[in-house]
Amino acid sequence: MGIVSQEAIKQFQALMDRVDEPLKRSFQNVHQGYLVETFGRFLKARDSNVAKAHKMLVDCLNWRVQNDIDNILAKPIVPTELYRGVRDSQLIGLSGYSKEGLPVFAIGVGLSTFDKASFHYYVQSHIQINEYRDHVILPSASKKYGKPITTCIKVLDMTGLKLSALSQIKLLTTISTIDDLNYPEKTNTYYIVNAxxxxxTCWKVVKPLLQERTRKKVQVLSGCGRDELLEIMDYASLPHFCEREGSGSSQNSQNGADNCFSLDHHFHQQLYTHIRQQSLMKDSVQPIRHGSFHVDVPEAAAERTRIAKTIESEFNKFGNRNGLSESLDGLKINGD
Known part of the structure; x- marks a missing residue:
């Protein structure tokens, strides 16, 4: 996580001791008993500036309270077929754990279409996976490995990436902004494969725009990245698109039970069962309204907006330079 001074931790804790309910209650849900690690994450995200880290955390807690994030795991996306559509078009799953116990999340960036549900369902699903990771996956890993495990690894598959990805810039920027502001420093390393x-072309341009802290987290591996990834995880934990060259991240590449993107995979089955059980418990106390979950999202930081515009510009240049028929004209940004 990097070096964070004990003095900064003490100052941060003194400030947080002054917050009132319901922020204090929400903060308990955020830190899950790992106070030092939580303070460290927010401090690292704000370059060890205690005042800025404190503001960031308080803003995060206000966002959680105002949007009822602490109860989002009791709000299933129903019916099941709608959720299956979300899973088939927002490719993400837990493939296993690294040798050090960090959860390995696989993300099919290139083949995620985000075309089976509304904008808000995809945001809801993303936050639910974040919350399930923080409340179930990480505590379970910490208990199993006998040490605090508060971060994960992400393997991003770029198979199938094309110009039409620009139609998802708004959604992807929204999700990224939510993560940056409310779940900072939860990812240890990003591995890019099948690029x-x-x-x-885009990475060469975007990389210099990123903060050094972020750049160090991103590793672009050759091909499917299998050999490099096997140095940090066992074969059983490899995402299916890393098992062999050209395997790709198609959700049809393996049967549902073996494909971590599929609703039939044990990770998603456990996640969905957990959400339904939490929903039944909440319903027994007070009936809850089902449907898409609208979350207020702060405007993206200037840096993130600049990066998104740079990506769009580079995609345009790529298309024009190669005479691709996949025109960017008329592409609609997802959302309301």
Whole structure:
């Protein structure tokens, strides 16, 4: 996590001791008993500036309270077929754990279409996976490995990445902003695999725009990245698109039980069962309204907006330079 001074931790804790309910209650849900690690994450996200880290955390807690995030795991996306559509078009799953016990999340960036549900369902699903990771997956890993495990690894598959990805810039920027402001420093390393030329072109331009802290987290691996990833995880934990060259991240590449993107995979089955059980418990106390979950999202930081515009510009240049028929004209940004 990097070095954070004990003095900064003490100052941060003194400030947080003054917050009132319901922020204090929400903060308990955030830190899950790992106070030092939580303070460290927010301090790292704000370059060890205690005042800025404190503001960031208080803003996060206000966001959680105002949007009822602490109860989002009791709000299933129903019916099941709608949720299956979300899973088939927002490719993410837990493939296993690293040798150090960090959860390995696989993300099919290139083949995620985000075209089976509304904007808000995808945001809701993303936050639910974040909350399930923080409240179930990480505590379970900490108990199993006998040490605090508060971060994860992400393997991003770029198979199938094309110009039409620009239609999802608003959604992806929203999700990224939510993560940056409310779940900072939860990812230890991002591994990029199966990167096509179009990604490599954009990465060369975007990389210098990123903060050094972020750049150090991103590793672009050759091909499917299997050999490099096997140095930090066992074969059983490899995402299916890393098992062999050209395997890709298609949700049809393996049967549902073996594909961590699929609703039939044990991770998603456990997640969905957990959400339904929490929903039944909440319903027994007070009936809750089902439906898409609207979350207020702060405007993206200037840096993030600049990066999004740079990506769009580079995609345009790539398309024009290669004479691709996949025109960017008329592409609609998802959302309301």
């Amino acid at each position: 096509p030329y179009i990604f490599s």
